[in-house]
Amino acid sequence: MTVTFKDVKADLLDKIAQGIMAPGTLMPNEMDLAERYGCARATVNRAMRELADEGIVERKRKAGTRVRKAPIRQARFSIPIVREEIESKGSEYRYALIDRTLQDVPDWLRGRLALKPGQEVVRVVCMHWADGIPYQHEERWINPEIVPAVLEADFSANGPNEWLLAEVPFSNAEISFMAVEATQDLADHMGCFAGNALFRTERTTWLKETAITFVRLTYRRGHRMTTRY
Amino acid sequence: MTVTFKDVKADLLDKIAQGIMAPGTLMPNEMDLAERYGCARATVNRAMRELADEGIVERKRKAGTRVRKAPIRQARFSIPIVREEIESKGSEYRYALIDRTLQDVPDWLRGRLALKPGQEVVRVVCMHWADGIPYQHEERWINPEIVPAVLEADFSANGPNEWLLAEVPFSNAEISFMAVEATQDLADHMGCFAGNALFRTERTTWLKETAITFVRLTYRRGHRMTTRY
DNA sequence: CAGTGGTCTAGACCACATT
DNA sequence: ATGTGGTCTAGACCACTGG
Numbered sequence: 001m002t003v004t005f006k007d008v009k010a011d012l013l014d015k016i017a018q019g020i021m022a023p024g025t026l027m028p029n030e031m032d033l034a035e036r037y038g039c040a041r042a043t044v045n046r047a048m049r050e051l052a053d054e055g056i057v058e059r060k061r062k063a064g065t066r067v068r069k070a071p072i073r074q075a076r077f078s079i080p081i082v083r084e085e086i087e088s089k090g091s092e093y094r095y096a097l098i099d100r101t102l103q104d105v106p107d108w109l110r111g112r113l114a115l116k117p118g119q120e121v122v123r124v125v126c127m128h129w130a131d132g133i134p135y136q137h138e139e140r141w142i143n144p145e146i147v148p149a150v151l152e153a154d155f156s157a158n159g160p161n162e163w164l165l166a167e168v169p170f171s172n173a174e175i176s177f178m179a180v181e182a183t184q185d186l187a188d189h190m191g192c193f194a195g196n197a198l199f200r201t202e203r204t205t206w207l208k209e210t211a212i213t214f215v216r217l218t219y220r221r222g223h224r225m226t227t228r229y
Numbered sequence: 230m231t232v233t234f235k236d237v238k239a240d241l242l243d244k245i246a247q248g249i250m251a252p253g254t255l256m257p258n259e260m261d262l263a264e265r266y267g268c269a270r271a272t273v274n275r276a277m278r279e280l281a282d283e284g285i286v287e288r289k290r291k292a293g294t295r296v297r298k299a300p301i302r303q304a305r306f307s308i309p310i311v312r313e314e315i316e317s318k319g320s321e322y323r324y325a326l327i328d329r330t331l332q333d334v335p336d337w338l339r340g341r342l343a344l345k346p347g348q349e350v351v352r353v354v355c356m357h358w359a360d361g362i363p364y365q366h367e368e369r370w371i372n373p374e375i376v377p378a379v380l381e382a383d384f385s386a387n388g389p390n391e392w393l394l395a396e397v398p399f400s401n402a403e404i405s406f407m408a409v410e411a412t413q414d415l416a417d418h419m420g421c422f423a424g425n426a427l428f429r430t431e432r433t434t435w436l437k438e439t440a441i442t443f444v445r446l447t448y449r450r451g452h453r454m455t456t457r458y
Numbered sequence: 459c460a461g462t463g464g465t466c467t468a469g470a471c472c473a474c475a476t477t
Numbered sequence: 478a479t480g481t482g483g484t485c486t487a488g489a490c491c492a493c494t495g496g
Contacts (some may be wrong), residue, residue: 002466017399017436029481040467045482055307056399062475062481070394073308075404078284078301165299170246170285175304176455179408179428197426199408207246226405231485258462269486274463290493291462 003039008047011037016056016067023069027057075229079175079203081161082128082136082217091130097156098189099125102144109141112204113211122150124160127189133220134190140215146207161215164205168212173205177225180218192221199223232268237276240266245285245296252298256286304458308404308432310390311357311365311446320359326385327418328354331373338370341433342440348372351379353389356418362449363419369444375436390444393434397441402434406454409447421450428452 015021027033030048034041048065051057055072059065086093105113105121115121121141128136140160142150147167155163177199184194192198200218204211244250256262259277263270277294280286284301288294315322334342334350344350350370357365369389371379376396384392406428413423421427429447433440 004465013399019398023395023398031481040469041482042468042484043466045484046465049483059482060475061473061483062477062479064481067398070310070313070391071399073402075306075308076303077306078303081299084299166252169248169252169296170242170300172458173302174455174457176453177406177428178451178453179426181426195424197408197410199406222407224405224407226403228403229401233484260462269488270463271465271487272485274465275484278464288463289495290464291460291495293462 003037003043005043005046005050008033008037008039008044009050012047012051013056021067023067023071025067027065027067029064073229075227077225077227081165082138082159083162086128086130086135089130092132094129094132095126095157095159096129097124097126099123100155102151105141109214112214113141113143115143115211120144124155126155126159128159135220137186137189137218138215139218140213142213143211146210146212160213164213168205168207171205171207171212173203175201175203177201182218182221186218190218190220196221199225201225232266232272234272234275234279237262237266237268237273238279241276241280242285250296252296252300254296256294256296258293302458304456306454306456310394311367311388312391315357315359315364318359321361323358323361324355324386324388325358326353326355328352329384331380334370338443341443342370342372344372344440348374353384355384355388357388364449366415366418366447367444368447369442371442372440375439375441389442393442397434397436400434400436400441402432404430404432406430411447415447419447419449425450428454430454 021027030041030044033044037044048057048059052059055074056068057065058068083093101123102120103123105115105119110117122144124140124142126138127134128138138159142160144150149167153163179197180200182190182192182194182196182198186198187194187196190198198218198221200216202216204214206212250256259270259273262273266273277286277288281288284303285297286294287297312322330352331349332352334344334348339346351373353369353371355367356363357367367388371389373379376393378396382392408426409429411419411421411423411425411427415427416423416425419427427447427450429445431445433443435441
């Protein structure tokens, strides 16, 4: 059986976990490891590159590879579409549009989206339910310059999220997580009391330096966002 | 100039972003692309593998590579050590131990950590300040079976987080984000009012199937956790 | 069964950072 | 100057899985 990069990676990880290679240790170079494992250097390279990507080790040319003293712990969250998030839990999804207006971009948003004063944006407010219980409140602003079709889009049946995904194939984004106290309006929609703590995510999405949309998703009371790493 | 995997990746990304390769499209196979770009198949493979890792495309043997209809949007968060988080913002870090006790594991925690009834755990409560202002409240339970040194550890000068990182080199974890309403006790420590919405993360850390620690980090009012992707 | 991606190899050249 | 990782190549075999 030939030695795979997964074998090498697993063995290195094991040595790190067992303390055989303590944090701060300088690891052997790729050529030596390749010889030791009886494989090609490329195989060792792949294993160590993945360890580096995961923040376990730190690689520098000439300096070599070290076990990180404080591993960069990183968590990966998948950002699902609400409908799928709800249906994957076996719940029934329901959607309703609350408001849809064309308005001058508010000042606080202008900075975020890097828009010109007086420019118009589409604001959409809607709700998502799981089994008839309020699940998520969505408030979104869309830049019609990039996505002119939004001016004709009808969000009464489907949320703007799925619609946008179809229109804008790929983009980069900045996302924030936070806790907020429910306003009276939010509380009415979410079926809780004003002042209750709610989990919120805010996301700005860009297509090559120009902002497409800013969205504020507020979850029902007690919601948790969970992941493993 | 030779064609690098980054060139290939960037070009493919561009074609996807511009809609030339719309979501759902079946992409050419590696051999064809290699010929088209004038590079080796391994180069194309690396480019497409990274696109797959990032959730942009979907690869299946024999079926080929497709542009995802709904790209798996995923965010990566680095989980910093509080001290570094604060000092990297140019603020002065201060720490204080609030409480440290050896107690029977509470029922709600026993399930989480998969411990035996009546087993003892170390509970540590402490605070972290930035420039003298409350920044984060930490409440932590540690399993002394895995880390017996915790029984002698003195957390009066340094927090258990940094201490644990040095003791336990590598581990896997489950992390949750949520919003909570401040209890009176929390509010007193954080300098806010009871009932205020606070951002909290809870993390369970394991070393090979056995739980090491459960930690509850509550941030000051208005805290945001932000990342780009 | 046949086509696709998954991986390994042996060798090579290069970029970079430490010395 | 020199050693380390970063990457490309050309070829090969294999594993999976769709038709």
